[in-house]
Amino acid sequence: MKTKLIIFPATLIIALLFFFYIIKPNWDSYSANKTELTEKEQEIDKLRENKYKFDEILKNYKEIDFEEKKIIKNAFPVGFSQENFLYDLNSIVLATGVKLKNTSFLEVVSRSKEEKTLPTIKASLELTGNYFQIRKALYSIENMNRLTRIESLGMTTEKMDGANSLDAKIELLVFHKENLRSLIPSSNDKYFASLLTTGLNSDLLNNYKNYRENATSFDFNWDGEIGKDDLFETSGVSVSKEEVLFETTAEEIELEEALVETIAEEIE
Amino acid sequence: MKEHINLRDKKLAKRKSNKPVFSIGVTLICLVLYGGVFLLNSLVRSNIQEIEVEKKSIEKSLKTDEMKEAYNFGADLIDLNSLIAGRSLLEQTSNIIKISEKTLPPVFFDDFGVKNEKGVSDYKIVLLSPDYETLSKQINYYKEIEGIENLFLNETTTIEETDAKDYIKGTVTFTLGLDDKKIQEESKNEESSEDNF
Numbered sequence: 518m519k520t521k522l523i524i525f526p527a528t529l530i531i532a533l534l535f536f537f538y539i540i541k542p543n544w545d546s547y548s549a550n551k552t553e554l555t556e557k558e559q560e561i562d563k564l565r566e567n568k569y570k571f572d573e574i575l576k577n578y579k580e581i582d583f584e585e586k587k588i589i590k591n592a593f594p595v596g597f598s599q600e601n602f603l604y605d606l607n608s609i610v611l612a613t614g615v616k617l618k619n620t621s622f623l624e625v626v627s628r629s630k631e632e633k634t635l636p637t638i639k640a641s642l643e644l645t646g647n648y649f650q651i652r653k654a655l656y657s658i659e660n661m662n663r664l665t666r667i668e669s670l671g672m673t674t675e676k677m678d679g680a681n682s683l684d685a686k687i688e689l690l691v692f693h694k695e696n697l698r699s700l701i702p703s704s705n706d707k708y709f710a711s712l713l714t715t716g717l718n719s720d721l722l723n724n725y726k727n728y729r730e731n732a733t734s735f736d737f738n739w740d741g742e743i744g745k746d747d748l749f750e751t752s753g754v755s756v757s758k759e760e761v762l763f764e765t766t767a768e769e770i771e772l773e774e775a776l777v778e779t780i781a782e783e784i785e
Numbered sequence: 786m787k788e789h790i791n792l793r794d795k796k797l798a799k800r801k802s803n804k805p806v807f808s809i810g811v812t813l814i815c816l817v818l819y820g821g822v823f824l825l826n827s828l829v830r831s832n833i834q835e836i837e838v839e840k841k842s843i844e845k846s847l848k849t850d851e852m853k854e855a856y857n858f859g860a861d862l863i864d865l866n867s868l869i870a871g872r873s874l875l876e877q878t879s880n881i882i883k884i885s886e887k888t889l890p891p892v893f894f895d896d897f898g899v900k901n902e903k904g905v906s907d908y909k910i911v912l913l914s915p916d917y918e919t920l921s922k923q924i925n926y927y928k929e930i931e932g933i934e935n936l937f938l939n940e941t942t943t944i945e946e947t948d949a950k951d952y953i954k955g956t957v958t959f960t961l962g963l964d965d966k967k968i969q970e971e972s973k974n975e976e977s978s979e980d981n982f
Contacts, residue, residue: 524805524808525807525808528807528808528811528812529811531812532811532812532814532815535815535819536815536818539819540815540818540819540822543819543822543823543826544822546826547822547825547826547829550826550829550830550833551829553829553833554829554832554833554836557832557833557836557837557840558836560836560840561836561839561840561843564840564843564844565843567843567847568843568846568847571847571852571855571856574855574856574859575851575852575855577855578851578854578855578858578859579851579855581858586858589858589861589862589865590861592861592865593861593864593865635864635868652878652881655877655878655881656875656878659874659875659876659877659878660874660875664865664868664869666868666872666876666901667876667877667901668900668901668902669898669899669900669901670877670897670898670899671896671897671898671899672894672896672897672898673895673896673897674894674895674896692864692868694857694861694864697853697857698853698856698857698860699848699853700847700848700852700853700856702844702847707863708856708859708860708863709856711859711863712856712859712860712863717855717858717859717862718859718862721862721863721865721866722862724866724869725862725865725866725869728869728872728873728874729874731873731874731875743886743887743888743889743890743926744885744886744887744888744890745885745888745889745890745892745893746885748881748884748885748888748893748894748897749893749894749895749897750893751893751913
């Protein structure tokens with residue numbers, strides 16, 4: 518009889534315990550899993566979309582001409598590849614006839630906003646040669662296949678065995694990438710985010726091609742009546758040029774007189 | 786009285802007889818609830834696992850060599866375009882040509898220096914001119930150079946040469962940079978890259 522009386526409350530207690538210690542945690546776990554599933558579903562939807570976009574990017578990439586791919590690859594080599602840089606530099610030296618007196622390389626630690634993500638080497642070169650050789654070397658350095666930027670240039674005259682020679686110091690930034698980047702499917706990755714928005718933008722490729730192609734149509738000559746080809750040349754003024762040169766209007770004369778006065782005042 | 790008591794006993798007996806049923810009912814409800822929750826949870830977990838498998842498969846497909854190559858190509862294009870924005874490949878060579886075009890033949894350089902920062906080149910040139918008239922003409926001609934700014938003659942000195950004509954040595958500074966349109970494009974690019982990244 519007593520046992521029968523205990524069964525009901527005992528069952529209730531066991532049921533409550535079962536509910537609170539087994540069903541409730543399972544329900545909580547289910548709720549958490551359900552939330553996780555919703556998040557995962559959103560995540561996978563986004564990933565599927567990204568995959569679709571990157572498949573498109575891959576398709577577009579495969580359609581790009583080999584030569585065009587090479588232009589970009591050459592502009593940004595993996596690693597500084599000092600040996601290739603020296604090889605290119607030597608080719609310039611041989612082609613222009615300048616003498617490479619000195620080179621030094623320095624890793625640029627932190628630069629401006631636009632360059633901070635890119636590893637950059639500052640190369641300092643010291644060249645000697647005549648003006649035309651130096652100018653041609655400068656042209657060849659700026660026109661290198663890999664992306665460089667002249668940061669400073671200095672030219673001074675240097676007398677060597679009676680002949681006029683120039684001593685040129687060039688500091689240039691050489692850009693490269695550390696290694697092949699791994700594709701990180703995350704919006705925090707700037708390239709991933711940008712590529713998702715714009716895809717493999719053909720405008721960017723054309724921009725760079727145009728940037729390079731302008732160099733091939735570069736002309737050292739000009740049609741103007743005045744001008745001097747060798748800026749360090751101390752002699753040789755053609756009479757015809759001089760005559761044209763000093764043909765001035767009344768207005769110009771006034772302006773020039775004013776300038777002379779200003780200079781004279783400054784000297785005083 | 787006794788009858789009444791008996792009646793109560795009957796109710797009690799009825800109640801007592803219902804208790805095992807309730808107990809079984811409660812137990813069954815608990816088990817059904819547990820089973821239901823367990824099944825739902827298993828279903829959700831299996832869905833999560835399926836998604837994880839698909840996620841891994843997509844991530845794997847994004848990490849293939851050819852996808853990496855395409856991604857690097859795209860990333861290089863982005864970097865290259867940010868570096869060349871508003872600039873020209875032969876910046877310094879073309880600036881030297883611009884200066885050459887406007888240099889008077891009797892004038893020659895003794896020293897030439899340029900520092901480039903953010904597409905703007907700061908020049909410091911030491912000129913040698915046969916006289917002040919030519920020097921002033923030269924400055925006037927330099928003003929005609931496209932994109933020239935802050936042209937300034939810092940100092941002049943007369944160089945006396947014993948066996949030849951004297952020279953006037955003048956130090957000229959100026960900046961040659963991007964034209965307004967290019968500067969605007971560059972700042973626009975910088976702003977948009979900030980927004981994107």
